[in-house]
Amino acid sequence: MQSIAKLIRVRHWVKNLFLFIPSFFAGHLFKTQELLMVLLGALAFSFVASAVYVLNDYRDRDVDRLHPEKKFRPLASGEVKTHTAWVLMALLLGSGFWLAASLNTTFLYLLLGYFALNLAYSFGLKHIPILDLFIVSLGFLIRIYSGGVIADLPITHWLSLMVLLLALFLILAKRRDDILINGKHKNGFVIRKSTKKYNLVYINSCITLLSAVMIVAYIMYTVSPEVTERFQSDYLFVTTVFVIAGIMRYLQIVFVEKKSGSPTNIFIKDKFILTTIAGWILSFYIIIYAL
Incomplete structure (x- = not known):
């Protein structure tokens, strides 16, 4: 089993x-x-x-x-x-x-x-x-x-956009891990054929770009009139702290620790990531349901 x-x-x-x-x-x-x-x-x-x-x-x-x-x-x-x-x-x-x-x-x-x-x-x-x-x-x-x-x-369009950006960010980080593994095979073997058209410079640039766009998009989401009116709160921007901290930690895992091969394992096991997620959920919960 x-x-x-x-x-x-x-x-x-x-x-x-x-x-x-x-x-x-x-x-x-x-x-x-x-x-x-x-x-x-x-x-x-x-x-x-x-x-x-x-x-x-x-x-x-x-x-x-x-x-x-x-x-x-x-x-x-x-x-x-x-x-x-x-x-x-x-x-x-x-x-x-x-x-x-x-x-x-x-x-x-x-x-x-x-x-x-x-x-x-x-x-x-x-x-x-x-x-x-x-x-x-x-x-x-x-x-x-x-x-x-x-x-x-x-x-909403905001939700669709942020999910798309997050997914692309995580997938690129995983592809980076594939490229690193490919580099260890001296016989030229590649784990994934599509990685032949990628390299670390390109992947690193895309990851950096998407992480920045995600943060900006999330900030714009939290302060947009449509969202603040719907949730009847001007304090959604507070949750940005956890988003930025979570992205910074993930970038640390990608670039410093070089362990981005399994996003699922990261979200399940990494204590800092789990803490930022819990903090984001709790702060959003308080703003939406309690205030």
Whole structure:
């Protein structure tokens, strides 16, 4: 069971908390029925996303065996047999789409679109530089729109923009880790084909650019008349402290510690990142729900 959980990457289900973002920003955190529906939607999304992980691991198993960390993945190491992986993928897809259909038809279409996009990514688009970054980022946008559809809440342009910027930032940091690993292979082998069109100067420049744009965009969001009027508060800018601190810590992990290979592990294990996230959530909670 441990190998199966590792194969479907249960810890990566934390990414599907993005479905709760629309409800959080709308001030609906205590609407039990709505949150239950979104929770079921996040579970459906987790099932389908796990099926995609299984498919990608199956297709990349030979390449993963040459990666210092990915070689321990269940399919690459042989812990899980290929026929087991196919059965598991079918069960995950069936359960995910059935649950989505029972919740909301539009959500089902979004989930089908997410799966189709990832199929295209897995079977070729991931090898096209820059496009590969935006495809992965689009997956996070689909998540927040899914949460909005289930909760019957509109998604603002501000929210879409900030999620896109954050996703691009995290993906670029992960690509940087791939480039560093490629440099350690003296035979010219590359972990990911699209990284042939990237180098550290380009990736570093993009990461720096996006981190700056994210901070500016977030500040503009917190002080925009539309947002301050909707939340009836002029103090949202206070939460910027945690955003800047979190980004600075992530840049430290990327450039100093050089451990940006798994954003999920960083968000789960890094104490400073966890503290900034908790501080951001708490401050936003106080401003939205208490003041």
